Structure formats: C-alpha cells, structure tokens
Amino acid sequence: MSTRRRTLLKVIVLGDSGVGKTSLMNQYVHKKFSQQYKATIGADFVTKELPIDDRLVTLQIWDTAGQERFQSLGVAFYRGADCCALVYDVNVMRSFDTLDNWHEEFLKQTNIIIVLSQGNLPRRQLLWKCINLFNLIKANLSDPRTFPFILLGNKIDIDGGNSRVVSEKKAKDWCASKGNIPYFETSAKEDYNVDPAFLSIAKIALANE
C-alpha cells in the first residue's frame, strides 16, 4: 500500500451573497445542486480528500453563513488560509465590481497593508508592509502579491451565456491587474468546470503551503 503524506489545506470562499459560493461547494463535494436559495447554515466548512502527486490532500473549504452581506466574517474565518477563492456572477455587474472589496478585505483581515500606487508611472508599484507578524505567519503570507487567490466567474449557463454582463476579457484583465490570478468560468448548476477549478485551488494552495 502506498503511504501518501497527508496534508490539510484551508480554502476560503468569498464573494457577494447569491453568486453561488455554497452551490459550487455542494456541487464539488456532494455532486448536488439545488435551485432553491437557502442562506447557508450549520457547518463552517466542508472537506474533500484528493490525491495530488505524492500527497493525500484534505481540502477544507470554508463557506460564509450568509454573513457576507455584513462583511463581518471574523478572524477565525480567515486565519490560516492557504488559498482564497473569489466568486462573482457573470450576469451581475455589482458582484464583479465588489471583487476589489473582497480582495482588499482578505488582505486587510490577514493584517497586511498594501499601498497601491498607480500615479503616472508606467507600471504599478505595489508596496506592502506587515503590521502583525503572528497573523502573517498563520496565514502563510509572505507577500500579498504572491498570496494565492483564484477567481471563479459563476452561472455561465444562464440563458446560454446571453445574459452575461461581464466578459471573459474583463475578468481576465482584473486578474492580470492583481498579479495574474488564475481564472475559471463555472456553472454549479451544470457542473461545468467545477472539478478543474477546485483542483487548481488545491494545487496552488499546496504550492503555497
């Protein structure tokens, strides 16, 4: 019998209420989709085991229990994250516009101040400093520019893609501006690209571990 090393990775899923965060997790972990909207209650996280190379990875995926509306998720939610998956709905512009807030909120909660200077310089300058070394180490962050985020554009199934308001290019440009965040377009409903997205999440979290 092969003895794979076990590795626990914590992934947090952030984004506006209603974009499909819980649905993506349910599709990935339980292979189920529900049309009904239920504010998430109960467990803070779900887990899924998957082999990657010589490791047996336990992916611990943290969901918000509807508190994303109030943006008060608490430090326990963020602590020790190995990857942060941001989710928006390709049919809802607002959910794309708030990505900046979620991205910043994550970095702020993990006690990093970033000063983004755009000015007239030909290239952006990113300056960063840590204000809390303890939390910094806990969150495995060495540099916010390299912290593994991933972006998921969900609900691409709706109206065969005709009702989308955020183009793939626009989303990819945003990802490029944040240091080349990987991007996946998904449908929790049709189970499109859900496994590849979470596999990528696991791999980049593992690389950051």
Ligand code: GDP
């Ligand atoms: P959350 O608030 O981000 O956790 O969003 P939910 O997972 O609760 O989903 C909100 C609503 O969108 C529910 O009614 C889901 O059934 C629906 N939904 C989620 N993902 C998809 C998708 O990929 N396609 C479609 N058509 N509906 C989705």
Ligand code: MG
């Ligand atoms: Mg939810």
